[in-house]
Amino acid sequence: MARIHPPIPEVREPRLSGDTSMRETVTPDMSAEIDHRLKIETTDEEDSEDSLLSDTSSDADDTVPKAPPGLPIAQLPTGLCYDDRMRYHAEIAATTGDNVHPEDPRRIYYIYKELCEAGLVDDETYPPMVEVPLKRIDAREATREECLLVHTPEHYDFVQSTAEMSDAQLIDLSEDPAMDSIYFNTLSFFSSKLSAGAAIETCRAVVSRQVKNAIAVIRPPGHHAEVDRTMGFCLFNNVSIASKVCQNDFGEGCRKILIVDWDVHHGNGCQKAFYDNPNVLYISLHVHMNGLFYPSGTEGDMHHCGAGAGLGKNVNIPWPTKGMGDGDYMYAFQHVVMPIATEFDPDFVIVASGFDAAAGDELGGCFVSPPCYAHMTHMLKSLAGGKIAVCLEGGYNFRAISRSALAVTRTLMGEPPDRLHATAATTSAVDTVNKVRNVQSRYWKSIYPKDPVGGIFGGERLHDIIRQWQATHLYDKYKLTQLHIYRDNVSKSFDQQVLATPNYESKKYLLIIFHDSPDLLGVGDGMTTQQKPHDTWLVDGAQSYIRWAVSHGFGVIDVNIPELITISDPNNPEYNDAEVEYASTATDIARKEGEKLAAYLWENYVEPYDFRGGTFLMGAGHAFHAVAKLVSENENVYPNLLGIIGFIATNPIRPIANPGSHWVSQWYRDNSLVFVSQVHSLWKKDGHPSKRYGKLVRSNGEVLNQMMKIHEHEVFDWIKQQIRENATDDTTEDDEDAEGSKDSDGDTIDDPVAPEQQQQQQHPAPSQGSGSGNDSSNSNSRDGPRGAGFAMSSTGSGTGGDVLMTTER
Numbered sequence: 001m002a003r004i005h006p007p008i009p010e011v012r013e014p015r016l017s018g019d020t021s022m023r024e025t026v027t028p029d030m031s032a033e034i035d036h037r038l039k040i041e042t043t044d045e046e047d048s049e050d051s052l053l054s055d056t057s058s059d060a061d062d063t064v065p066k067a068p069p070g071l072p073i074a075q076l077p078t079g080l081c082y083d084d085r086m087r088y089h090a091e092i093a094a095t096t097g098d099n100v101h102p103e104d105p106r107r108i109y110y111i112y113k114e115l116c117e118a119g120l121v122d123d124e125t126y127p128p129m130v131e132v133p134l135k136r137i138d139a140r141e142a143t144r145e146e147c148l149l150v151h152t153p154e155h156y157d158f159v160q161s162t163a164e165m166s167d168a169q170l171i172d173l174s175e176d177p178a179m180d181s182i183y184f185n186t187l188s189f190f191s192s193k194l195s196a197g198a199a200i201e202t203c204r205a206v207v208s209r210q211v212k213n214a215i216a217v218i219r220p221p222g223h224h225a226e227v228d229r230t231m232g233f234c235l236f237n238n239v240s241i242a243s244k245v246c247q248n249d250f251g252e253g254c255r256k257i258l259i260v261d262w263d264v265h266h267g268n269g270c271q272k273a274f275y276d277n278p279n280v281l282y283i284s285l286h287v288h289m290n291g292l293f294y295p296s297g298t299e300g301d302m303h304h305c306g307a308g309a310g311l312g313k314n315v316n317i318p319w320p321t322k323g324m325g326d327g328d329y330m331y332a333f334q335h336v337v338m339p340i341a342t343e344f345d346p347d348f349v350i351v352a353s354g355f356d357a358a359a360g361d362e363l364g365g366c367f368v369s370p371p372c373y374a375h376m377t378h379m380l381k382s383l384a385g386g387k388i389a390v391c392l393e394g395g396y397n398f399r400a401i402s403r404s405a406l407a408v409t410r411t412l413m414g415e416p417p418d419r420l421h422a423t424a425a426t427t428s429a430v431d432t433v434n435k436v437r438n439v440q441s442r443y444w445k446s447i448y449p450k451d452p453v454g455g456i457f458g459g460e461r462l463h464d465i466i467r468q469w470q471a472t473h474l475y476d477k478y479k480l481t482q483l484h485i486y487r488d489n490v491s492k493s494f495d496q497q498v499l500a501t502p503n504y505e506s507k508k509y510l511l512i513i514f515h516d517s518p519d520l521l522g523v524g525d526g527m528t529t530q531q532k533p534h535d536t537w538l539v540d541g542a543q544s545y546i547r548w549a550v551s552h553g554f555g556v557i558d559v560n561i562p563e564l565i566t567i568s569d570p571n572n573p574e575y576n577d578a579e580v581e582y583a584s585t586a587t588d589i590a591r592k593e594g595e596k597l598a599a600y601l602w603e604n605y606v607e608p609y610d611f612r613g614g615t616f617l618m619g620a621g622h623a624f625h626a627v628a629k630l631v632s633e634n635e636n637v638y639p640n641l642l643g644i645i646g647f648i649a650t651n652p653i654r655p656i657a658n659p660g661s662h663w664v665s666q667w668y669r670d671n672s673l674v675f676v677s678q679v680h681s682l683w684k685k686d687g688h689p690s691k692r693y694g695k696l697v698r699s700n701g702e703v704l705n706q707m708m709k710i711h712e713h714e715v716f717d718w719i720k721q722q723i724r725e726n727a728t729d730d731t732t733e734d735d736e737d738a739e740g741s742k743d744s745d746g747d748t749i750d751d752p753v754a755p756e757q758q759q760q761q762q763h764p765a766p767s768q769g770s771g772s773g774n775d776s777s778n779s780n781s782r783d784g785p786r787g788a789g790f791a792m793s794s795t796g797s798g799t800g801g802d803v804l805m806t807t808e809r
Contacts, residue, residue, distance in 0.1 A: 073386055078413045079214030080121065080134035081202045082112045086219050089191035091174075091183050092167050101183060102363055102396040103233040108217045111392070114402035115217075115409055134409070137205050137214060139198035142241060147196060149244035150237050150273050152228045159235050163189040180231035181294075192220055192235035199238035200245050203389045207246055207254050207348055213381070213388045213412045215353075217405065221393040223267035223352045224295060232265065232295055239352045239391050240273040243280060246348060255279055258346035260337065260380060261286070262329070262373075263354025263393045264364035265293070266300030266316065270352060276308040281315070281344045283337055285329060287357075287366065288318030290586035298586075302436045305443065312443025315340060317436050319429070320585065322365030323681050324357070326372040326422045328429035335433050338379055339446040349380050349388040355395030355404040363396050367422075370407035374417035377408045388412070426679060427650055427702060463517060466538065467496055467560060470518075474499055474543075478550045480558060487600055491567065491593040497560045498601065504555025508613035509642075509723070510606065511549040512557045514598065515542045516621035519705050541620065541647075541708030548716055557605065559597070561623040565590040583622045583651060594626040595633075602630060602637060614642035614726060616719060621651060621704045628654035631668070635661050638668070643722045645715055646674035646694065649704040653682060655692035665692045673718050675699040675711050 087105035115121050119129025122136075147156050162170060162184045174183040195218040202216040222239060224232030239259060246254045259274075261267040261284040274280035287293045288300050298304070306314040317332050341349075355373070356364035380388055390408055395401035411417055425433075441447040474480035480499040504510060522536030542558060549556045564579040567589055580590040606615065619627035624646050631637050631644065635658055644656075653676065658664040672694035676682055679702050682689065689696060697714075701707035 073209075073212050074414065075132075076209065076212035077132050077135040078409070079137045079202060079205050079211035080115070080409075081137040081139055081198045081214065081216040081218065082108065083139040083194060083198060084109075086139070086191050086194050086198070088185075088187035089220050090185060090187075092170055092185050103183075103220065103394075104396070104398075105219070106398065107395065107401060108219050108392065110398040110402045111217045111405045114406050118406055118410075120406075120409060120413065130413070132413075134413070135211055137198075137201055137211070137216075139194055139218075140201060141190070141193040142196035142200060142236070146200065146241055146245055147193070147236055149248070150227065150240045151225075155228045155230075159189050159192060159230065162186070180229075181233055182230050182235070188220070188235065195220055195222065196236045196238045196241050199242040199389075199391050202391065203242040203246050203348070203350060204249065206387050206389045207250050209387075212386055213390075215390040215405070215409050215412060216392060218392050221263075221354070223261055223263060223270050223354070223393050224265070225269045226272055227269075231269075233394070234269065237269045237273060239350050239393075240270055242389075242391070243274075243350060247279070254347045256344065256346045256348075257281070258341055258344060258349045258383065259283070259352060260341070260349065260376075261352035261354070261393070262357065262376065263352055263395075264357040264361070264366055265354065265394060266295060266318070267352055267393075268295050268299055271299065271304070271314055271316075274310065275306055275314060276310040278309040278313055280310075281313045281341070281346065283315040283317070283340065285317045285332055285337075285357075286319065287322055287324070287364070288316075289321060290584055292585055293322075302432075302439050305439065312440070313344075315436070315440060317432065319366075320432060321428060321681070323367065323684070324426070324429060325359075325367035326369050326420050327425040329357075329368055329372055330375065330420070330423060331425035331429055332433050332436075333376055333379055336436055336440070336447075340440065340444050341380070341383055343444055343446045346384045347387070349384050351377070351380065351388065351390040352393050353390045353405075353408065354393035355401040358395060358397065358400035358404045360400040361395060361397040363394075368404075369420070369422075370403045371418040371420050373404045374407040374411040375420060377411045378417050381411070462520070463562060464496075466518060470540070470560070471496060471499060474546065474558065478546060478556070480546075480556070483557065483601070483605055485597070485600065486604075487596075490596050490600055491565050493562050493565045493593070494597050497562065498597075499558045500605070501550060501554075501556045504557065505605075505609040507553060507555035508611060509549075509553065510555045510557070510611045510615040511545070511618065512559070512601075512606070512615065513542050513545060513618045514559045514561060514594075514620070514623040514626050515618075516561055516623050516704060517563055519703070539705045541705035544709065544712050545618065545715070548712070555611070557601065559601070559623070559626075561594055561621075561626070565593050567593070591622075591625050591629075594623070595629045598626040598630040599634065602634065607636070607640075611640075613723060615640055616643050616645065616722075617641060618645040618647075620647040620708060621649060624648065624651075625654050628656050631656050632658055632664065635664065638664055641671070642726055643719070644668065644672045644674075644694065645718075646672065647699075647704060647707050647711075648674065648676045648680060649702065649707060650677060650680060653680075653689075653693050653696075655690065656694065657692045665690075668692070668694050670695075671722065673697065673715065675701075675707055677702050677707060 086108060090105045091101050112121075115134070116123045116126035119126070120134050122128045122133040144156060162173070163186050165173070165184070165186070167185075170184045170186070173179060198216050198218045199222075202214045205211050206214050218238060220233060220235055222234045222237040222241075225234035225237040243257050243259065247257065257280050259270055259280065259282045261270060261282065263284075264287050266286040266288065267282070267284050270282055271284070274282055284300070286300060291297050291301065300316055300318050302316050302318055304314055304316055306312055315336065317336060319328070353373075355361070357366040357368045358364070358373070359367040359369055377388075377390070390412065392405070395404070407417070437447050438449065441450045471480070471482065479502045481502065482496060483498040483500050485494055485498065501507075518538050518540035520531075520536055521539055522531045546556050546558060561582055563582060565582050567578050567580050569589075580587065582590045582594065584590060617627050617631070619625070627644065627646070631641070632655075653674070656664060656668045656672075669691035674694040675697050677699050682696070683698060697711075699707045699711060701710045
């Protein structure tokens with residue numbers, strides 16, 4: 001069908017109006033005088049030079065090549081490689097519904113159809129709607145020699161052998177666990193060679209400037225295929241083979257290649273293929289979950305940076321969880337990918353473009369939008385003179401991969417990306433990217449901050465210094481002293497980490513606080529990892545709760561859970577005298593130590609004593625795990641509790657349940673207050689959480705210690721309410737007998753905040769949070785004996801009950 005172009009308007013000289021009064025005005029002719037004033041005398045040699053050069057130009061400008069006239073690259077078409085025959089690789093047994101393998105042959109068909117319907121392809125069924133449609137690149141089978149540039153002969157022969165197997169043999173082979181998520185039919189060998197050959201021809205077309213850039217809609221994918229094995233839906237490593245072929249065919253014109261892999265899974269095959277190669281920079285953004293996410297293991301962590309001559313040429317950005325979105329990927333691109341890629345200065349860029357991080361892909365579980373893929377493509381186009389080839393890898397939601405591939409293709413063709421709506425990175429993404437920068441800063445000049453010259457020499461861990469200061473500070477203010485751990489099977493990391501108020505066992509009420517280490521907030525110079533002490537602040541959210549509890553006559557046990565736990569297990573060489581992160585998602589061996597500590601403290605420092613009023617447990621951050629496990633696994637704990645308080649920022653929410661006693665979960669729901677940050681993934685899910693997670697309250701805070709500060713008054717009111725509701729006649733009589741008298745048990749302390757507390761109690765501050773304020777106000781208005789149990793301890797002159805506000809003389 002012929003396209004009709006709109007007529008080009010004729011350019012005419014402007015016609016003057018009939019009013020010529022201005023033109024008839026006599027005006028002096030100054031042209032000759034002006035020409036004389038502007039006359040600059042020059043030599044013939046100077047006249048021959050470019051008159052547009054400024055007098056500030058220097059010889060350095062000669063190093064910049066002169067740009068060719070016109071737009072020679074922009075006018076080239078974008079390439080497209082697609083071949084229906086790659087769909088021949090399919091499962092032997094015809095399946096429908098939920099049994100269909102996610103690496104479905106229809107994946108590439110739906111992408112091609114989306115491009116056609118958008119009018120970008122010159123197809124018989126879908127005529128193009130753009131002036132320069134995608135230029136088709138013919139696919140071909142990769143040769144044995146080309147495949148052997150990456151794979152071993154044994155690997156090639158194995159894949160080839162599947163073409164001669166019977167259906168029964170192929171089914172048995174596909175079900176072999178050693179194959180690791182692979183299926184075969186008699187045409188798998190052909191389709192996989194065609195996929196690799198298509199990647200080769202796509203890359204060759206871009207490097208040779210037949211097209212300005214290109215997208216290869218190919219399958220089966222390849223980035224998991226290792227040198228000597230198939231795995232993860234991949235038979236031959238398409239991108240790696242294409243890279244090797246281009247380096248061989250184009251020499252210095254394609255010596256340095258950048259591979260950016262934004263598939264949601266780590267491209268272990270690509271990493272291994274070039275791990276010691278200084279001319280191939282591999283950058284992967286993937287969900288890692290400390291090695292629990294496919295392909296599992298440690299190879300995808302940020303500390304695998306290459307080896308030998310290739311050291312520094314492997315960059316992993318391992319997301320700690322699923323659920324990452326546009327802001328996270330853009331932050332990683334702006335702070336890691338593009339600075340390193342620009343410094344590397346590649347001759348050619350290949351994108352291992354899996355779309356399984358796209359929103360809607362259940363296998364990936366992330367939320368990357370088509371505009372985000374377009375923006376990442378747009379940034380990569382600025383490299384290598386625009387020589388970029390996008391090769392399909394994963395992506396298993398037909399609609400998500402089609403829309404994402406269309407956005408990338410439109411950007412390749414020159415269309416600007418659509419606007420992004422979610423641009424803020426999550427806390428976990430910022431933390432991950434900063435850690436990657438710290439690791440990579442030793443290999444790249446453009447990445448900061450850098451370690452101090454000479455590294456870390458001498459000194460002590462600041463964590464230990466802080467806890468020693470805390471112990472001194474808490475003793476000076478509240479007389480807290482160490483509780484010793486007399487058990488060899490509990491990690492020595494907890495030495496000096498458990499403190500208690502004097503004679504806590506004689507108090508009516510007990511508050512046990514398990515919390516993460518305090519935050520250090522500071523502003524460095526941005527160039528090194530050194531911190532300025534003057535601009536660094538220690539923030540400890542637990543201290544206000546200790547102060548409040550002591551001023552209200554509670555006994556307090558304060559348990560600080562270090563970030564790293566030393567594991568001593570002679571029977572396990574991997575974890576013998578090893579430091580393991582308490583929050584690790586790769587292993588729970590460190591949290592097991594926290595569980596043992598909690599059980600030990602309960603059995604030896606809590607259970608033997610009678611706290612007549614009751615006990616409260618508080619868990620803040622990752623330390624909440626120990627609280628949850630203690631209550632879940634020891635059914636003697638919860639009957640002695642008045643309630644549980646929790647603060648969850650971004651760490652997983654731990655349920656409390658006991659299979660042998662279904663009442664535990666119901667009790668927990670009725671007697672808990674768990675604040676969960678508004679940025680937690682919990683609030684993105686539909687439906688109501690199970691009662692096993694307690695009474696959840698959405699917090700406006702995002703950082704743990706910030707949340708503890710925001711909600712402290714809610715917690716204080718809730719504790720008072722729990723005491724009133726659980727008050728017995730005995731505890732009421734104890735309070736009445738104690739009214740007007742002062743205890744002298746030798747542990748009274750000088751509490752500098754007592755007057756302030758009394759003033760706050762007489763004039764209560766408004767609640768600063770949401771979720772439990774209404775309950776607290778309703779309970780305060782109740783009359784009767786249930787409300788009398790704590791009334792004397794929370795109001796009045798401070799001389800009744802167990803409130804100790806006098807000064808020891």
